[in-house]
Amino acid sequence: GQQVMQIPQYQHVQEGEDFTTYCNSSTTLSNIQWYKQRPGGHPVFLIQLVKSGEVKKQKRLTFQFGEAKKNSSLHITATQTTDVGTYFCAGREEGSYIPTFGRGTSLIVHP
Amino acid sequence: DGGITQSPKYLFRKEGQNVTLSCEQNLNHDAMYWYRQDPGQGLRLIYYSQIVNDFQKGDIAEGYSVSREKKESFPLTVTSAQKNPTAFYLCASSPTGTDGYTFGSGTRLTVV
Numbered sequence A: 001g002q003q004v005m006q007i008p009q010y011q012h013v014q015e016g017e018d019f020t021t022y023c024n025s026s027t028t029l030s031n032i033q034w035y036k037q038r039p040g041g042h043p044v045f046l047i048q049l050v051k052s053g054e055v056k057k058q059k060r061l062t063f064q065f066g067e068a069k070k071n072s073s074l075h076i077t078a079t080q081t082t083d084v085g086t087y088f089c090a091g092r093e094e095g096s097y098i099p100t101f102g103r104g105t106s107l108i109v110h111p
Numbered sequence B: 001d002g003g004i005t006q007s008p009k010y011l012f013r014k015e016g017q018n019v020t021l022s023c024e025q026n027l028n029h030d031a032m033y034w035y036r037q038d039p040g041q042g043l044r045l046i047y048y049s050q051i052v053n054d055f056q057k058g059d060i061a062e063g064y065s066v067s068r069e070k071k072e073s074f075p076l077t078v079t080s081a082q083k084n085p086t087a088f089y090l091c092a093s094s095p096t097g098t099d100g101y102t103f104g105s106g107t108r109l110t111v112v
Helices: none
Strands: A002-009 A008-016 A018-027 A031-039 A045-050 A053-056 A061-065 A071-076 A085-093 A105-110 B004-007 B010-013 B019-025 B029-038 B042-051 B054-055 B064-066 B074-078 B086-092 B109-112
Touching: A002 A045, A002 A085, A008 A018, A018 A031, A018 A045, A018 A105, A031 A071, A045 A053, A045 A061, A053 B109, A071 A085, A085 B042, B004 B054, B004 B086, B019 B086, B019 B109, B074 B086
Parallel strands: A008 A105, B010 B109
Antiparallel strands: A002 A018, A018 A071, A031 A045, A031 A085, A053 A061, A061 A071, A085 A105, B004 B019, B019 B074, B029 B042, B029 B086, B042 B054, B064 B074, B086 B109
């Protein structure tokens, strides 16, 4: 079945440093979603990417969808303590109704 | 404000007892989902429903049951057949199923 791998599992950064998490699928995706879950909280939808090579920005967050639609990345510029949490990708395989979630990348920001 | 309400936030049950987790949404979303989250495991799909009176098993449906009698409600029953029920349970909904999900705040179930 479809597998969605997300790396790294954990990332420690100093406040102000950049952060990137990567999501790789074993199959071609129709779309990919990104979520953020704060410690003790629930996942919150950030964005959905649909087109090959698509790049979207939300303030300091940049989301990319690979040309082959099998990988994606989330980049945070100049991290802040408010960025702390676990970032999940969820990829929907071509022809599938349900997305597969990656295991998430936990971001720890040291002040 | 529209959203998804899960109750209770914390739930303790004795081993061998069935327990029902509530999930209510007022977003007028057609699709609803139940996920289980364990540390380091990400989100695993238990059941989902695309429309009222219809639901499908997810990846880990064994030991769980659901119903979808109303569009707004999608309760999950954790039965005594579930071998390791202690976990964080998340309910979600989406307008059509291909959009982003709105999650509830979750229920932490502890079975002792």
